[in-house]
Amino acid sequence: EGTTIYIPVVFHIVLQNPNQVTDAQVQAQLDRLNTDYAGLNGDSTLIPAWFKPFFSKPNIQFKLAQRNANDETSDGIDRVTTSISSFTIDDNRLKYTSQGGADAWDHNRFFNVWITQLGNQYLGYSTFPNSSPAAEDGVAIQYTTLPGNPGVYGKGRTLTHETGHFFYLYHIWGDENGCAGTDFIDDTPNQGTWTSGCLRDTVHTDACSPVAPGIMYQNFMDYTDDACMVMFTLDQKTRMETTINMYRPTLLT
Ligand code: ARG
Ligand code: ZN
Numbered sequence: 001e002g003t004t005i006y007i008p009v010v011f012h013i014v015l016q017n018p019n020q021v022t023d024a025q026v027q028a029q030l031d032r033l034n035t036d037y038a039g040l041n042g043d044s045t046l047i048p049a050w051f052k053p054f055f056s057k058p059n060i061q062f063k064l065a066q067r068n069a070n071d072e073t074s075d076g077i078d079r080v081t082t083s084i085s086s087f088t089i090d091d092n093r094l095k096y097t098s099q100g101g102a103d104a105w106d107h108n109r110f111f112n113v114w115i116t117q118l119g120n121q122y123l124g125y126s127t128f129p130n131s132s133p134a135a136e137d138g139v140a141i142q143y144t145t146l147p148g149n150p151g152v153y154g155k156g157r158t159l160t161h162e163t164g165h166f167f168y169l170y171h172i173w174g175d176e177n178g179c180a181g182t183d184f185i186d187d188t189p190n191q192g193t194w195t196s197g198c199l200r201d202t203v204h205t206d207a208c209s210p211v212a213p214g215i216m217y218q219n220f221m222d223y224t225d226d227a228c229m230v231m232f233t234l235d236q237k238t239r240m241e242t243t244i245n246m247y248r249p250t251l252l253t
Contacts, residue, residue: 005244007251008065009111011077012102013143014087014094018079021115021143026064026077028147032156033163034061036220036232043230048201050213054187056237060167060244062111069105078102086119087140095136104135108250111166112138113159115146124158126165129247139166145226152198155226164221164232167240168247172221179208183221187235191215191222198228 009030013021035041039057047055064076080102084093093099094114104112118124124141139162147156173191174181182190190208195217205214216222220229221236232240244251 004059004061005241005252007060007062007111007244008109009062009076009113010065010068010074010105012104012112012114013077013079014082014100014102014114014116015143016082016085016117018081021146023075023077025146025148026115029156029159030062030064032147033159036157036160037061037163039232041230043227046201046228046230047218048203048213050203051216051218051231054216054233054235055231056234058232058237058240060240065105065110069110078105082116086117088119089122089125089140092136094140095138104138107134107137109253111163111251114138114140115143116140118142123153124162126162128165129168129243139163152225152227157220157226157229160220161229164236164240168243169221169232169236169239171223172216172219185233185235185239187233188219188221189213189215194223196223196225198225200228 011026037058037060044055065074068074082100084100087094094101094116095104097103122142123145126139127137141158141162145153145158170183172183172188173193174183177193179190179192192206192208199217203212203214204217209215217224218230220232222229
């Protein structure tokens, strides 16, 4: 299914005690991301027969940066001690060292991921291509979404989902309550709103996809529990590849 794309990633850990996220947890998060973007996740067995033909292996892989923005040796993990106890989703202080956060590394060369404490139980958020200043381009995730944490969002899938947005994927239901919204993807069924929890291996229909096979609640771009989101489709793979080539080509060099 094509050649593998490699993207350098830097994790900025911005916490009052940044050491509470260990290197091993960062590695586990990176492994989760790479497994999902290789389509090698073991729980893809949860994809029902009727959606299996659309399951893709995006062949996008992420590797910790080995040089930092100043071209010095690095492990790709940037720990910053902050006095700010939590950030909100539009709190750009997170992305500036001078304001208690961590500066992005050149977004043309690195995929920037901020791991922090987000308030109001936010899980994460991402910028779309060309949507934000270069210094703010990237993904932010709640530190408790890393693998090994308790709860239904503690398996590292938030970064899988947010990275989909970073590559210009929209939510599978098209971000409106109704059937007119679109995710600009042809092989995901029309879906009225988000799915939460975990429906498991049954047909689930809604007003926009009223007959079997129904909606694809197993998709990484829905809102189900980490244990229940298990796939990108072929067209989502194509859209991510196109996005990288059109908007983020320098990440590949
Ligand atoms: N609410 C966030 C967003 O819209 C993240 C949702 C992640 N879901 C999960 N099961 N980890 O981008
Ligand atoms: Zn989202």
